[in-house]
Amino acid sequence: MERGTVNGTISLDDANRKHESLLQLVFARFRRHRMAMIGVAVMTLITLYVIGGSFFITERSSNSTDFQNKWGAPSAEHPFGTDALGRDVLARTIYGGQVTLLISLLAMVVTAIVGTTLGLISGFYGGWIDSIVMRVSEALLTIPLLFLLLVITKFIGSQVPAVKVFGREFSGSVIVVIFVLGFTGWMGLARIVRAQVLSLREQEFVTAARALGARNLHIIFRHIMPNALAPVIVYTTLGISNVILLEAYIGFLGMGVQPPTASWGNMIQRATEKIDSAWWMWLYPGGLILLTVISINYIGDGLRDALDPYSKK
């Protein structure tokens, strides 16, 4: 990104700082947001926990059942207790966390790509393409997301076979959940990007680029997209926490990631069966979900303040 191009978000005060790139400016503003920095720290710890943990505890122990030891309370051997099939909750929070974080990151990548592309195209070309994209997004926005997600997950359902990545086997439902969450979140983003493009495409630099003979695609991706990027970054960051919550809900309802692959959402699924005793079944994964979502929401807040200082919250 070149200096001075992002939506006029650079104030005189900022512009007077010498020799600072836009990125440095944004970073400096972000660092002033205390809660966002705490969010970054917590997210780093959680990432270390789910990735570092796998060096100490094998995946096998997260999936190995022990029927002698069902619903076991936290003990020296199982610090977080065991679940309905006697699996170690500690190990499952580690491997489930990997799956949950992976799903939410990849789903947001899909959403970002689909939403930005549709928004760019629909805003830039207008006409019937715009009408179709907007009508479909309106129609999809009319159905509460959780209903839509559950129907589509069921629809693709168990048709995807298990996949092996780096010698680890993931239930095919992981891929289903990634794509379903990814393809149902684009509507809001497409509308935001479209609104940006509608104003950007009328500006002088676009006319100038066109006068110099730039093709449409070049204008869209080299001139318009970089200028519409700030809200995309904020939206996708906050979107990750939303996706984590949705994954947790469909996992909890038993329609998400299928066992034996753990995710923070599906770990809680059977917690209601022994609600009066087995609090460890839901407290640990639930607590991790809560911590992650709070951290990401604060990071998103900080990014919004840093990227778009004039926006109203």
Add this chain to the structure above:
Amino acid sequence: MRTYLTRRVLQLIPLLFVISVILFALMYSIGDPLAIVMNVPRRPSGAQIEQASRRLGFDQPIYVQYIYWLVGNDWTFIDFDGDGDTDEEMHGTRRGILRGDLGTSLITRQAVATRIGERLGNTMLLMLPAYALILLISFTLGVISALRQYSLLDGILTTAAFVFYSMPIFLVALGMILLFAVAFRNWGLPHLPIAGMGRPGEERTLSTLLPYMIMPVLSIALVSSAAYMRYVRASVLEVINHDYVRTARSKGIGERRVLFVHVLRNAALPLITIIGLDVPFLLGGAIVTESIFAWPGMGMLFIESLERSDYPVLMAMLMFVALFVIVSQLITDLLYSLLDPRIRLS
């Protein structure tokens, strides 16, 4: 005004049409409903399955099925035994959603309208008190927080709102069960029942229902209030610095009157839009809450129907929710123009 209303209502028709096409295409492929319908103690023969499939219209291509769903099939014949000849044919019996026939549940053979009707009341029993509570909590706390901006109380309330806003609803629900049902029982205190709507066989009155309603209503209300409280706070803070508030104060109007007449009335306007638009989306939250507390409402019906691919029920429910969303959008717009004379709908 009347032309505006007419135009808005006319615009609903294509939107509902698009929604119904998308949903029907999804439903068509969520699994073979017959595999479950036919799953009875005496396994039906292949011929019986084929007959059932023809009776229900599953042998038809998707667009024909869609048309049957839309306008019914009583104007056509069903080739019941599949031999193509005419003497054993029978009339279709469905009248289609446009003529008020939502179809028949594949599982219980009840009319879909009955099935939804008996659950809708239960969901409303949770939603209406939850909504009243949400408005009460978010407005009270939001205003307090805004009036004492940057105080310790504001800090606590804002942080709490952020935490609850990020909270998965099952965490609140399960936490509450642990406290009010389990711990209270262990301490010998009066405790709340965990699940359901009452003891079987017992006659249900409001006073027997109340203990069962407390926890689900509170979980919905706490999680949703958090988001609105943030809006209320921001909205009040914006209004409070306007000139007309200062003018009101300088005229010597009492602080209470300034707050309720000058500040809140204007701050509430944008909130009506946000809250009004969200009403139907609470139904989504109800899915999780109802399944934790085994509350037999719309959310549970949705999950049960989805698990058994009971697509007439699913289709009707989703269309109902979509209609609910669209109508509340319309009402919100109208309400907004009534409350804010600056806005004229044309």
